[in-house]
Amino acid sequence: MKRKHLYLALCVAGAVIPYAALVPWLAQHGLDVPLLVRELFANRVGAFFGLDVIVSAMVVFVFVYAERHRLERYWWLPVAGVLLVGVSLGLPLLLYLREVANEKDVLGR
Numbered sequence: 001m002k003r004k005h006l007y008l009a010l011c012v013a014g015a016v017i018p019y020a021a022l023v024p025w026l027a028q029h030g031l032d033v034p035l036l037v038r039e040l041f042a043n044r045v046g047a048f049f050g051l052d053v054i055v056s057a058m059v060v061f062v063f064v065y066a067e068r069h070r071l072e073r074y075w076w077l078p079v080a081g082v083l084l085v086g087v088s089l090g091l092p093l094l095l096y097l098r099e100v101a102n103e104k105d106v107l108g109r
Helices: 003-029 033-040 044-074 076-084 087-107
Strands: none
Touching: 003 033, 003 087, 033 044, 044 076, 044 087, 076 087
């Protein structure tokens, strides 16, 4: 399996798995953002994971900024992936787009 196909598969998993946990919560509570944040930071373990994801998202944004010229017009897709789903989608999407750009460079396109 090519690396870009692995990254694409991780994009799917990174979108489906987190939403499998979020959708039932949304069905029960609706889009209650203050409750979501309270529950996320209800204890130190949750805070650890929440803050880890926030820092990871910032790293993805910096990485996208650094790679935006190589990603051409698709640079915004990983940013949207992080904002709409999370790092679990945005990072593998960024890596997929980098692999596609690398293939174009190797092939001289």
